[in-house]
Amino acid sequence: MFRSKAFLLALLSLLTANTVYSQVFTAEDSLATGLISRNQSTVISGYGEASYRLNTKQKSAETKLDRVVLFIGHRFNKKISLFSEVEIEDAFVSGGISDEGIAGKGGLAMEQAFLKFDFNPSTYIVAGLFIPRLGFINENHLPSTFNGVNRPYLEEQLIPSTWREVGVGVYGSFRNIPGLNYSASLTNGLNSAGFSSNGGLRGGRQLGQAQAGTNLGLTAALLYYIGDFRLQASAYYGGSTALEKRVADSLQLNSGVFSNPVKLGEFNIQYSNKGFNARAIAAIVHVSNASDINRAFANNTPETMYGAYGELGYNLLYSKFNNEKALIVFGRYEFFDLDAEVPFNGIANEANRKNYIIGGLTYKPIRGVAIKADYVRRITGDFNQALVVTPFPQQVPYFKNNGLVNLGVSYNF
Secondary structure (H helix, E strand, C coil): CHHHHHHHHHHHHHHCCCCCCCCCCCHHHHHHHCCCCCCCEEEEEEEEEEEEEEECCCCEEEEEEEEEEEEEEEECCCCEEEEEEEEEECCCECCCECCCCCECCEEEEEEEEEEEEEEECCEEEEEEEECCCCCCCCCCCCHHHCCCCCCCCHHHHCCCCCCCEEEEEEEEECCCCCCEEEEEEEEECCCHHHCECCCECHHHCCCCCCCCCCCEEEEEEEEEEECCEEEEEEEEEECCCCCCHHHHHHCCCCCCCCCCCEEEEEEEEEEEECCEEEEEEEEEEEECCHHHHHHHHCCCCCCEEEEEEEEEEEECCHHHHCCCCEEEEEEEEEEEEEEEECCCCCCCCHHHEEEEEEEEEEEEEECCEEEEEEEEEEEECCCCHHHCCCCCCCCCCCCCEEEEEEEEEEEEC
């Protein structure tokens, strides 16, 4: 009896050593939480997704292997571990040609590659290419952790997940306040040449690639688990001039560590209890000196973007299988405006004011496997014809009210 109790206490201490209240879904999670205890241990993990999408208005369909990700981690000793992850998107890398002469459309990229240094049971530091804590999906994007075939639209178009950068970060928990965690990181900044009206910040991510400028980004977050609730607030502040001073001067752009800064703030909350789950998030982005960026790159960068979404889900099999199996019925409503404010030299586009109504099912026959189906109703404003570059009849018709049917299968281990 004593041994069993001692083992249970040891297991609980390991689970809460570095990531308080974390859930263990994969071997990577086991390495992160300290469940892999033997030195010189190598861990293999991964996840993948495939999907089918039917566009009801355009009468078109798309079938693809969205992504396959392979994780390799290594525990050098009780203080130092390696985390590395490589991702292939769309099955076949762009630039490649198959034996049948088919050109690739996908990409190959490192999603993370960092060292983790454990200082004590409540504090650790990461250094390398890692994913800062922003929103729900940026850190927690395993296909088993979200409902719907696709990741929430707001956390791709407003918060540009998956957003990873090279830098250093500190993570920890407050010992005198159980459940309260913090994180702070310093990474390279964004590249404003990649900003756009319909894509927001997404094209400005540097993703670990070499940059010429000296701009940096700061991210900070508080994450609090209390009862059945998970609450998080995070913020980002960083420069966006990824150019050496000589080039920035020629384009009349500010240069330096926090030049032409981007500010992002978000708050999210989640409630889970006996098969019922509810989550909501709100976020806002402000691009200082957007007019200067537009003058330099003519990319129609907006000044302010904001949005929110709420989701409700219920596991119909909870009382019988207690999450070993799941059949989740869910609904989600998303609203965001990528052109909430535009500078004087920008062109507003009502099509960037978007509403998504999503409903569907997620079936998990076993932990780590998810079969998904959903229907998406997308409603936007009118497309600004002043932004049309290719004239009719080559122009693809734009539908303000469109329906998408999605089917998907995914795994993680």
